[in-house]
Amino acid sequence: MEKPAITDYPIHDLIARRWSPRSFDARPLSDEQVRTLLEAARWAPSCFNEQPWRYLVAGREQKDAFDTMLGCLAEMNQQWAKNAAVLMISVAATQFARNGKPNRHAFHDVGLASAQLTLQATAMDLAVHQMAGFDRDRARQVYAIPDEYEPVAALAIGYPGEPAALPETFRERELAKRSRKSPAQIAYADTWGESL
Numbered sequence: 001m002e003k004p005a006i007t008d009y010p011i012h013d014l015i016a017r018r019w020s021p022r023s024f025d026a027r028p029l030s031d032e033q034v035r036t037l038l039e040a041a042r043w044a045p046s047c048f049n050e051q052p053w054r055y056l057v058a059g060r061e062q063k064d065a066f067d068t069m070l071g072c073l074a075e076m077n078q079q080w081a082k083n084a085a086v087l088m089i090s091v092a093a094t095q096f097a098r099n100g101k102p103n104r105h106a107f108h109d110v111g112l113a114s115a116q117l118t119l120q121a122t123a124m125d126l127a128v129h130q131m132a133g134f135d136r137d138r139a140r141q142v143y144a145i146p147d148e149y150e151p152v153a154a155l156a157i158g159y160p161g162e163p164a165a166l167p168e169t170f171r172e173r174e175l176a177k178r179s180r181k182s183p184a185q186i187a188y189a190d191t192w193g194e195s196l
């Protein structure tokens with residue numbers, strides 16, 4: 001299903017077409033496709049070019065590995081993310097490699113990398129649904145993530161499926177209108193809160 005953004009101003013088709021479905025069809029992703037998505041993430045900009053992003057990756061074909069990652073997701077997310085072709089967990093390096101100081105831009109830069117991955121996926125007719133709903137401690141333990149790295153978000157990736165394939169609660173949300181704050185609510189001029 002397509003659910004393009006209804007925009008106030010024209011934007012690039014890729015940005016308008018990107019959305020976060022919960023229904024995924026059964027088609028798997030090739031190794032090449034997964035590596036292309038990660039390549040898009042790899043070329044994101046970052047503070048001091050530190051590239052603080054890391055990705056844990058599990059394809060549905062590798063059942064044990066996939067189930068292990070699925071088990072890190074919140075129950076609610078597991079219900080639909082189990083049909084994704086690939087699951088990922090993004091992780092941030094929280095210290096600068098150059099001097100060991102805290103990198104307060106790490107999450108920002110991981111978000112940039114995931115945004116690039118997501119738009120690359122859209123260009124490949126794939127969909128990405130990102131999730132805050134996962135157990136960070138469990139992920140840290142299962143994957144032996146070192147202390148100086150912080151799990152950021154989980155990602156469900158695959159070909160979008162039909163809303164009809166979803167249980168009722170998710171189906172409603174799948175079909176719901178997409179909404180955003182108005183342009184005036186997000187951009188200010190001169191003083192805080194004064195719309196541009």
Ligand SMILES: Cc1cc2nc3c(=O)[nH]c(=O)nc-3n(C[C@H](O)[C@H](O)[C@H](O)COP(=O)(O)O)c2cc1C
Pocket residue numbers: 018019020021077129130131132133134153178
């Ligand atoms: C960091 C982040 C965390 C999210 N966490 C969840 C989640 O745990 N479960 C879920 O169903 N959707 C989650 N979402 C999806 C958002 O609800 C969705 O992006 C938002 O409603 C806008 O819809 P759109 O992506 O289709 O434009 C998350 C999105 C992001 C970027």
